[in-house]
Amino acid sequence: LPVGERLARRIIDGARKGLEPDLEEALGVGMKALDIVNDHLLEGMKVVGELFGKGEMQLPFVLQSAEVMKAAVALLEPHMEKVEGDQTKGTIVLATVRGDVHDIGKNLVDIILTNNGYKVVNIGIKQPVSAMIDAAIEHDADVIGMSGLLVKSTVVMKENLEELASRGYDKRWPVLLGGAALTRTYVEDDLAGAFPGVVRYAKDAFEGLRLMEPLVR
């Protein structure tokens, strides 16, 4: 198999052994670290999600795949392009919402934003909105970013926005939302319609990056 397909296969099979040589080979033939993540590793993760959704893969194997994915991203990170400079473009508090443990996407967003000059305060998974608010105050954040992959997380995000608004924080922080269970329509019509502040949807980490500039005032 070509190295890209082999890497996707590693994610699907949860095969950690031999990961480094494959990644080195991919980098060696000139593939960019981020392209390896987007074009191959995430392709594998997509298949994992489909198999799991159809009941053809059990949870412990999904977890193994997630671990290989995380290891691969950690190995590729030093090879990713970084914007140099000591002035930060702005600060975002980033969290996976209450009740949700999925963090691979959130951590990719962290890497991409950090590499592009933003300060990211990544407070982890299963975070209540109160923790996001505390961190945003402490770090004088410009934006609050929430990630969530479960359908129930989309409801949690709605509640979080309501709480931000009821505490008057809608005027202080624009909110960036992302994660596989969200849709653009849900965020831009349903959520934004009911939230007095600014809320934006990012389909992927790169859209998140593009949105940061207008959100940081």
Ligand code: B1M
């Ligand atoms: Co879970 N899981 N999982 N899982 N899991 C999904 C989400 C699911 C769709 C699988 C399926 O059924 N096909 C399904 C949700 C169904 C639903 O809600 N309707 C599901 C389920 C059901 C569950 C459990 C409930 C299973 C169980 O226990 N019975 C359980 C949930 C536990 C909990 O959260 N309380 C669970 C657990 C797990 C594992 C722990 C095994 C593991 C997570 C490990 C980890 O993250 N550390 C896992 C995994 C790996 C998945 C799938 C297969 C892959 C997720 C992933 O990492 N994708 C997933 C299937 C899928 O998503 N289709 C699935 C790659 C990642 C890069 O994508 O996070 O979407 P994503 O991020 C993208 C964009 O969305 C965006 O940028 C990223 C890349 O560009 N983005 C943002 C994300 N956040 C952003 C924030 C931003 C901007 C952009 O700004 C703030």
